[in-house]
Amino acid sequence: MPHPGWSxxxxxxxxxxxxxxxxxxxxxxxTGELLGAVEGYDKAWSRFRPDSSVSALSRARGTITLPPHAPxxxxxxxALYRLSDGAMTPLIGSSLETLGYDAGYTLIPSGPPQAPPRWxxxxxxxxxAMTAKEPLVLDxxxxxxxxxxxxLAEVLRQAGHRDFLVDGSGDMLHAGxxxxxxxxxHPYNPRQAIGTVELDNQALCASASNRRAWDDGLHHVLDGTTGKPVNTTVATWTMAGSAMVADGLATALFMMEAAALEQEFDVEWLKVSSAGAATFSAGFEGRLFT
Known part of the structure; x- marks a missing residue:
């Protein structure tokens, strides 16, 4: 948590x-610049708003130009698509929509799980530059x-701030x-914790199947090769130098073994299986409660 006395x-x-x-x-x-950065990101990437850049590709094939952070x-x-053999893909949006996680948040499946097209x-x-050969739902x-x-951390740095914590509902970056x-x-009780970790000039991100769950066993972490929810893992935490990498790897850990990720990324991790077993990397220095 932020230090006492911080704003x-x-x-x-x-x-x-x-x-x-x-x-x-x-x-x-x-604060206006920070809010503008959030609005700009949403306007580029959100599949939930019809005026976003990626939403244009859901209506018709074509080419869009994305912001400088897209590369x-x-x-x-x-990298994650390759390492996971297609299980983690930016085309998962169509599978999410089929299961009811659509722009209208209907949370009512329109059919059985369906794999998205191959990237x-x-x-x-x-x-x-992004070109779709057919209408696609990007997510x-x-x-x-x-x-x-x-x-947002870079906006703060450019303004001269060196001590800060950016927290996007559990995805965070600390500096200073x-x-x-x-x-x-706790993956089954948001009012409890299974442990703690010290965050010191790095990012911590989490992914959990209980965060967006609906109907009978449906949630938002899907396997891109099947379109089905991943049920062998319930929560992951990752620590890396950037929140983007930590966030992406937290999801990838639902679909693949950590060893392959550790070969290409500097990451520490904790993973909780649906059976309740916790595994973690050698360098993960968090404290787990008994």
Whole structure:
């Protein structure tokens, strides 16, 4: 949690609650810039708003131009798509919509689980240019919130802030000389914690199947090769240098073994299975309660 006496700027954006904590209150011009960055990200990537850039590709094939931060997101998704053999894909939006997690939040399935098309068959994404060969429902939520955490942190740095905590509902990035202790939410009871971890100049992100769950056993973490919810894992936490990487890897841990991720990424992790077993990396220095 933020240090006592710090100022917290709270707001809603991209469908979640945000808190930015700093030793001193942020200037109005800076809070306006932060809100503008959130709105710009939503306008580019949200599949829930019809005026977003990616929503245009859900209506017709074609090419869109994305913001300058798109190449970093493309590189991460490409790596995770390859490492997971297609299980983690930015095309998962159509599968989510089929199960009811659509723009209207109906949460009523329109049919059985369905795998999305293969990336290599229908989508060309090079840097900030994205071309769809057919109408596609893009969803970059597995790493997008983390990237927005990084972008807001960069806005703070550019304004001269060196001590801060950016918290996008549990996806966080810390900077400065004052580490913070973060509770690890119990996957079955959000009012309890299974442990704590100290966050010191790095990012911590989590993914849990209980965060967006509905109907009978449906949730938002889907396997891109089947379109079905992943039921062998219930929660993951990852720590990395950037929130985008930590966020993406937290989702990837639902679909693949950590060893492959550790070969390409500098990451520490904790994973809780549906059977209640906790496994973690050698360098994960959190404290788990008994």
């Amino acid at each position: 917290t700027f709270s707001f809603d954006g991209i469908g979640t609650r945000w808190e930015i904590s700093t030793p001193d209150q942020l200037a109005p011009a800076l 970093a997101l493309q590189a991460l998704y490409s 290599e068959d229908v989508l060309e994404w090079t840097g900030s 970059i939520g597995a790493a997008g919130k983390g990237q927005l955490v990084d972008l 000389n004052h580490p913070v202790t973060v509770a690890l939410e």
